[in-house]
Amino acid sequence: MTLNPLANPKGVKLVCELCQKPAFIQCTKCRVTYYCGVEHQKADWLGIHEKICQLLIPLRTPIPFLASDEERQHRKDQLLQRQRHMIDLTRTTGQKLLFEGRHEQAVPAAMQSLRFAIEVHGLASIELVPSYLILGEASIGLGRLSQAEEYLMQAQWTVVKTPECSDAIKSKLYRNLGLLYAAKGEYEESLRQLADDIFHASMEFSPDDIRTSGGYFHMANVFFRQNRMEVADSLYARVTDSWYDYLQKIVSVRTATPIDTTGIGAIAMEINQEEEEGLDEAQEAEAKQVLNAIYDIRDQQSNKKPEIVAKICHALAMLYFILHEVEKAKEYGRKAVVTSEGNPDDDLSRSIVEFMKICDTVNEVTM
Template structure:
């Protein structure tokens, strides 16, 4: 999109339209899609940076009036298409918002999360449990910005929906308690924070297992609370658990990837649907892993008492992460760093795995040249 298209257009007077971000009276319109409105240029720019650039053209068929249908069959098809587009945007805007949160870009996360919330309301209604993920991202972003009152309001909305939903999933309840834990930690109420984070871990373990990456976030945030309380032994054990979970997850992904590359004859001919598989790590998971592991590495490297084996484990995990996302130069740099640390240890059990990773990195670097 060029600069001219980014210039908002003045609206005709008297149109009852509201700003995409704040809901206030709209004065301006996006010059590209012509279906999105803002109260001022600042809100337009904030929305553009967060999400609007990515979904500008996708909004046109959703916000344009239905054409005249010749039959009931055509009308039903049109309604189904609209619902499909809205559900796609719910999922997409949620992932974008979640990625921003993991990257610490809380300001940018809010417009994307607001879109996710509105599309969820349009598709599921104002009291559906499907709205909870959007409320939780809005709460986490608000907590990150220090807007604790706003975060409490979003969490109250989420908590009320969860309480009214008798069959609410363990995964949703885990995320709710994690956000409550983060809010109380931001307030300095560590006892209440630890209670909610422990509850988060319980529900996440029920949903995904105790050693799943979806559960690791609870361990990480709990470790941060103990770290702030200067309870270093407990924090250390939890940081180790988080590292081990991500390390094992990356190792499995690389093993599967290696088997696929080295044993193509063993792979069955798949149907067209089965051939389409998700990324080993989606963007939100990549951002979470990077945030968590780099934070732990920073703590390990600045600790008064160094623990080289644990530091090497974090560095190795980060090297695997960068290998999986094809940032090969960084993967090689971190792999060499992990290798050099392990060479100084009396027990060099990890050296073989690190050597294997370095060979994989070098082979990919060779083929990409």
């Protein structure tokens, strides 16, 4: 990516996209984004700018004079729609980067989401909280706990001031507070916060929803650090069950109709795809992070339980099948088959065998 050095005209203040200090270079692709130096330009590009570069142009280009009220209202509605799309895109990207462990790169995405949320909703809106939480979690991952605490306190203050705040947002707040206290080594307080997370997520979704399972996963990690393995194991099993059931539903929808590109088969397949629950980018990254972490823990245990290992392998196989990574799906499917061989009549074993038959009939290119 090339950059334009700037010689700012007198009286014109251009500031860096990341730090708000005076800018001296410009993105040559969109020409509406500025940076204090190459380091911040690269950080922004890797974090979010590559995705939103062209989308920023209509948002930051001066509005032409519009004669009629109708034209002005249309422009206003169009701008609002674009801003809301940017909020969703930047938040999803930031969350995805967090699940992938790319905390530094998540910061620019979160900052953009916060900036657009402020433009749309104002400074005191509850709609800013998800962005504060991404910034907080990124700071925890980077070991900047004081900074994380500032972001989370801002989020908490906004939640307290908003009586109509949803349980979903409260859940995310308590989850991040749980992560903060865990990073500080204050495990009992971390568990209390995560218990609140699970309560509110259960109220908003259900106790077995994948959006609730994140609280159980982090709680299990705390018990794991405390060497309270029996409790940790039971929670990891619960997380596995939630993802297993959800992924199985998606696979069932995808494989319910033969893959046919003509006639009624094509119409049926299209309907199935529309009805499919699916995973967004952040959920895909979360599933990879969570299920692989649990698999690693199960795989390293000396007293492995075959049915538990088989289930996590099957869950990973279904995940990679959904992500069109068929070879990886087969790899984990084979592990599930081998692990479950001692229980040929078990429902799980039969399900694994049926899944492997599906994998064998699917071509990675045409799936």
